[in-house]
Each structure stands twice: as C-alpha cells, then as structure tokens.
Amino acid sequence: VHYKGTFIDGKEFDSSYKRKQPATFNVTGVIKGWTEALQLMKVGSKWQLFIPSDLAYGNGGNRSIPPNSTLLFEVELLGIEETPKPKKAAPITSDIIKVPSAEELKNGAKIEVIKKDKVDEYIKKNNDSPTSQSEK
Numbered sequence: 001v002h003y004k005g006t007f008i009d010g011k012e013f014d015s016s017y018k019r020k021q022p023a024t025f026n027v028t029g030v031i032k033g034w035t036e037a038l039q040l041m042k043v044g045s046k047w048q049l050f051i052p053s054d055l056a057y058g059n060g061g062n063r064s065i066p067p068n069s070t071l072l073f074e075v076e077l078l079g080i081e082e083t084p085k086p087k088k089a090a091p092i093t094s095d096i097i098k099v100p101s102a103e104e105l106k107n108g109a110k111i112e113v114i115k116k117d118k119v120d121e122y123i124k125k126n127n128d129s130p131t132s133q134s135e136k
Contacts, residue, residue, distance in 0.1 A: 031056045041077040041108045049073040092116050
C-alpha cells in the first residue's frame with residue numbers, strides 16, 4: 001500500500017509517499033480499522049479512511065499518536081501477496097529421545113526413546129509432538 005496518515009486537524013504523522021516506498025505488511029498486523037478496510041478494498045483502489053480511536057491505538061496511543069486519537073488515512077492498495085503455505089515437515093529419519101524437564105524428572109518422569117517408525121503412533125496416543133516442550 002501507499003498511504004498518508006493525518007490527525008483530524010490535518011497534521012500529517014506518517015506517509016509512505018514521502019518515503020517514496022510503499023509499505024508491505026500482513027493484513028492482521030495493522031490497526032483494526034485498516035484490517036477491516038483492507039479486506040474490502042480491491043487492488044488499485046484508493047480510499048479515505050476515518051478511523052475512530054477504538055479501531056486505531058485506543059487510549060494507549062503510540063509513540064507518535066496521542067491517546068484517544070481519531071485518525072484519517074488516504075490508502076492506495078497496490079497489490080496483494082498471498083502468505084506462503086507452511087512447508088511440510090521433513091520426514092523423521094532417526095529415533096527421537098524425549099528428555100523431560102527438570103521438574104518432570106523430579107516427579108519421576110523418565111527419558112524416552114521413540115523409534116522413528118513409532119513417532120506417528122506416539123503423537124496420536126499423546127496428542128503431542130515428541131519434539132515440543134511440554135508446559136505444565
């Protein structure tokens with residue numbers, strides 16, 4: 001996107017136009033007002049957004065935005081990039097040694113060796129990955 005952000009009084013606080021560089025970000029990585037608008041915009045469209053404080057930075061503000069500020073944006077959607085799909089995990093080619101945490105060891109847990117051909121079975125049985133850390 002290219003955008004310009006101003007306060008209600010017209011004072012500009014940010015502009016990708018001035019930086020001569022469009023901004024790229026995840027649609028859920030911006031203020032709520034932008035997230036809502038971006039999902040409705042078509043590539044090439046240019047919108048004026050009036051964003052109330054509760055859909056912007058709220059009563060906490062931001063480094064350059066005072067608390068409870070209503071913001072105005074001119075937003076031009078230049079393109080949409082799909083988030084890459086996560087890669088499939090590599091196949092397990094060796095046994096896995098599951099080492100309990102110090103707390104689990106104190107409570108009697110033992111070190112386990114999970115044979116590579118039994119990992120899927122282990123995951124189904126325990127609803128857990130042997131390589132993830134357990135949280136208690």
